[in-house]
Amino acid sequence: MNTLSLLRDRFGPVLSSLADEVSPLLEMIRPSQDVKFGDYQVNCAMPLGKQLGLPPREVAERLIAAVDLADVCEKPQIAGPGFINLRLKDDWLSSRLAPGLSDARLGIETSPTRKVVVIDYSSPNVAKPMHVGHIRSTVIGDCLARVLRFLGHQVIGDNHLGDWGTQFGMIIYGYKHFVDADAYQQNPVMELSRLYQRVNRLCEFHAGNARFPEQNRKLDRLQQQVDDQSQICLEADAKQKKKVEKSLRKLQSQLTQVKKDRDALRSQLAQVSTDPKLSKLAEEHPKIGEAVLEETVRLHAGDEHSLALWNEFLPKCRQEIQRIYERLDIHFDVEYGESFYHQQLANVVKQFLTSGLARESEGAICVFLEDWDAPMIIRKKDGAFLYATTDLATIRYRMETWNPDAMLYVVDHRQSEHFGKLFTAARKWIHEDVQFCHVGFGTVLGRDGRPYRTRSGDTVGLENLLDEAVAKAHTVVADNDQRKPEPEMDEEERMQVARVVGHGAIKYADLSHNRTSDYEFDTDKMLALEGNTATYLQYSYARVQSIFRRAGMDARREAQTSRVFELSHPAERALALQLLRFGETLEEVLVDYRPNQLTDYLFKLAQLFSVFFEHCPVLKAERDALRESRLALSDLTSRTMKQGLSLLGIGVVERM
């Protein structure tokens, strides 16, 4: 059991004798942020004092008196209004750390309750090339799968590919009308993606054109309202002034927004209308929007020719995506994709209707849910099924196949409404005890603070970004090697290291940001040798490895059999404590599915090692026992780093 759980276990019975709801109180037992406050802090005396009507310090006294911690901690200290600061005994720390030395799992036990968890992640729409936005779901999902597995849970990683949606209507239409046969021969996926983009653009052009007059009328109406309101302002007496000015300001800001939207639309339309070739195409395909929908309907209805095209395109699209997964060392257990569920959708709708969970409204089949104004539509007026229908079928399939304890959806937070509705509807439908969780995340931004795009306005292909990161990593690695008195690597090794460093940098930059925030994609920053980057961690790892290269393998084996740590220097003790926290950090990652808990941990570990290394000579330690203890700390550090990075899906190198 990890230290945090152990402390919570000890406090549990005492707290439950004082309060009804114990778990929020137990959560207030936490690692301290600062050594000043000990190693762990118990902060629940304050809320408990309020509940019991007692001074918190008195509650703290009672807690300390009742909990037996003598084997684990020094005498607990009460600070401020009633904080309890706990400092682990050095002996205890040392004895808890030692088993990790001879254990490949670093002494970390698997979870006592083994859960079955489905993780739905990556899940790109396959007809389009993968772009920078796909990195988030892919690496966050992969990291959660790795951590869950390491802790002994059964994970089913499912790549819920978008392989059946309207985008296929687009490429089928594009293929029929615009294909460049030679280009398709040479690089089918590139050509399909060009077709997709062209058709999408033409569809957007016509849809935009149709919207434009209304947009203009809206603008005129608002302008008129602003003019009227300005007049009212001029005439208003002192008493009313504030109020009418406020509504004028509101109208003005609405006007600005509508103007912005109108201008954006105008320039989007101009991109087509000022391009002779595109505008000619737009003229020749005035009904492209409807035609694309018809293509999709034909495909879904099982039309032979459409299916033949789909069967021709799909493997090529999947191959393309697969290449990226291989580069990034991403593996799924299943990849059913939306098409897999197609046959089941009619039945889902039927069940929703017969059980009274859905009803017809304006021709569509809708599920009305208390917490949302708009219903969840599961069949459109024209008979087409939707994203939500497929997701419902998927849930049922997963329940029947794996009966999981939890289903995690690692998907952009912009889909939170969809998942909110989906989970609510699914619960009413399947009546199973399963935890649904939308593990949402923010947007990847460019340096301008807007969603990452190239200058031409396209989102950037993921593969180009990986190439760029590897190329930059190569420069970093080669520079670093050249600065050594004797460069150590040949070109092949530099290239191999650059791949590990480049891919690691991209993954780490993503994982180290709180998943719910947006973050800026900057390959220079993510490859910095200093700071919270994979590069810094990989470099630190290589540095620890170099100690063992100098000391010899025997020293490592010897260190791994040592049983006691000497922790007299604060830097030694701080490092030891951090090492001991690895297990509880992994549990922490799973509380709210936040990989940045692990990156923060590893970064701090590397920093503490660096302080230790500066103050505590290892190979030149003054006594043998001390040398052995320090070698043992170094061994644990390097193996914890390697294991931790591997749980992030990131590799290490022996030197860089």
Ligand code: ARG
């Ligand atoms: N293909 C979808 C998209 O690109 C994401 C799918 C997420 N998973 C799911 N079961 N809905 O937006």
